[in-house]
Amino acid sequence: MLRPSALRQLLSQGTAGTIQATILTTRSGEYLDYVLRNDLQNQSVSSSSLNQSQKNQINVKSLCAIICSVYQSYQKLSHAFADILNYVIIDCDMYRLAIRPVGNHLICICADSNTGLGILKLKINSLADSLSSILNFAIYS
Amino acid sequence: MLKKYLTSLLESVNGCSAILVYDTNKESNPIFRVGELSENETNAIKQNIGVFNSSIDRAEKLSKTGSSKTIMANYNNHQLFIFSKGTIVFIVVATSEANTGSILNLKTYLEPLVGELLTTNTLNDATSLAGSLQNTSMIANNFYNNQQQSFSQTNIRK
Structure with a gap:
């Protein structure tokens, strides 16, 4: 069974340091849950922060769509290579995104552009391992 | 001359299988192809060059400026690196044992080209x-x- 409170806790644990957001989506691009670092810092609810959270939600929705389409593109290649895709890292000028499948879902870490790739890889792998127990799904291996 | 330079870059990294250079405006064939790839891998890259271009476009939506972007895909037995600058795309195929850092370092040598x-x-x-x-x-x-x-x-x- 899915436990939303435990899920949120785990995602917020991963969102620390230079990591800006952690997003859990389905493979078709609908987000299940997300934690932003700004939300963690501003816990008090006011009208302005509500507006901000609505804006963030829009950003997360578009981000989810981009993540899923990029991931699915590289998933197609894995058939051709006769290989299994572990994770994808996208390095832009603003963000570094790490995407990894967890069962039927995708987990994405959105970090600053100066975050080390090694720490990103470690975080996404450990988060996927912990999430698999919460989501009660076996990781594709 | 460029092919020689690319070959020397390829040989400088252990486990690096091939470097392919594409122009996004001309999707069909690579401008340069250095290194050895199996037929399956070559066909897979050739057929999916549109996939790379579209994924670069999507990554472009995440960045404010049109600066260079890198996409890394890690498979069980392969590593795929895509460096994009302007209309030129460099695709580096490596084995899973290859040093990721030294392949990313190739970017600094490839970009001046x-x-x-x-x-x-x-x-x-x-x-x-x-x-x-x-x-x-x-x-x-x-x-x-x-x-x-x-x-x-x-x-x-x-």
């Missing part, structure tokens, strides 16, 4: 354009000559 590649491409375009213009002018000349001949023949008949 972009300017040169673009100029050679435009030169090729110019020569092909000149060739096509020459062809069309020859066709036009032939057409004009034929027209003149037929005109003179009708005049003689009259």
Whole structure:
């Protein structure tokens, strides 16, 4: 069974340091849950922060769509290579995104552009391992 | 000369299988291809070059400026690196044992090539354009000559 409170806790644990957001989506691009670092810092609810959270939600929705389409593109290649895709890292000028499948879902870490790739890889792998127990799904291996 | 340079770059990293250079405007064939790839892998990359381009476009939506972007895909037995700058795309295929950091370091050596590649491409375009213009002018000349001949023949008949 899915436990939303435990899920949120785990995602917020991963969102620390230079990591800006952690997003859990389905493979078709609908987000299940997300934690932003700004939300963690501003816990008090006011009208302005509500507006901000609505804006963030829009950003997360578009981000989810981009993540899923990029991931699915590289998933197609894995058939051709006769290989299994572990994770994808996208390095832009603003963000570094790490995407990894967890069962039927995708987990994405959105970090600053100066975050080390090694720490990103470690975080996404450990988060996927912990999430698999919460989501009660076996990781594709 | 460029091919030699790319080969030396390829040999400088252990486990690096191939470097392919594509122009996003011309999707069909790579401008340069260095290293050995199996037929399956070559076909897979050739068929999915559109996939790379679309994923680069999507990554572009995440970045404010049109600066260079890198996409890394890690498979069980392969590593795929895509460096994009402008219309030129470098695809580096490596084994899973290859050092990721040293392949990412190749980017600093590959990026200066972009300017040169673009100029050679435009030169090729110019020569092909000149060739096509020459062809069309020859066709036009032939057409004009034929027209003149037929005109003179009708005049003689009259």
